[in-house]
Amino acid sequence: MSPSRTTSVTPAAPAELVAEGLLVSTVRLARRLRQLSDARLTPSQHSVMTSINRHGPLTLGALAEVERVAPPTISRVVAKLESDGLVERRTDPTDGRIVRVVVTDSGADMLAAARSRKVAWLGEHLSQLSPEDRDAVAAAIGALERLVELP
Known part of the structure; x- marks a missing residue:
């Protein structure tokens, strides 16, 4: 990255200054990481699949809440995603009226x-930072997680 x-x-x-710096940095980092995702998926599709995978089988309503859409x-x-064979709808085993979405094996x-490619890229690039910079990134992770969870 150039000094400018x-x-x-x-x-x-x-x-406000911290917000500006964080915005620029996270947008640029997100763009780099998106480039490592499967090209068949849009960012929205990838986010939905990640949410389903992370939170388990979800109803469409719960998934909409998680994704905030x-x-x-x-x-x-x-x-x-279902037509591409990446997710499927399953009837809830305890209540046949409820349908939940799950990620398929594929x-x-x-x-x-995609996660493996991203972690490898991040690990390679983090190893090129100074120990102090890596420590600063590690120290910021908790605060960033809390920031994401704010309403």
Whole structure:
């Protein structure tokens, strides 16, 4: 990264300056990581599959809540993933009126391969940082997780 593209934010910086630096950095990092995903999936499809895989079988309503999108959007995304054989709808074994979406074995394999590529890329690039920079990244993970969970 060239020095002109580096955002210098100190720990005592105002929240708005930290927000600007975080936005630029996370957008650029997300773009790099998306490039390592399976090209067959849109970012929305990948996010939906990841949510299903992480949270277990979900109803369409619960999935819409997790993804923070409208139910019709989830229905369209799930229909496409289902037609591609990456997810499937299953009737709840305890209540036949409830249908849950699960990731198929093929979908799980695709997610695992993408995750492996991303972790390898991150590991390779993190190893090129100074120990102090790696420590700073590690220290920020908890705060970033808490930030994501805020309403």
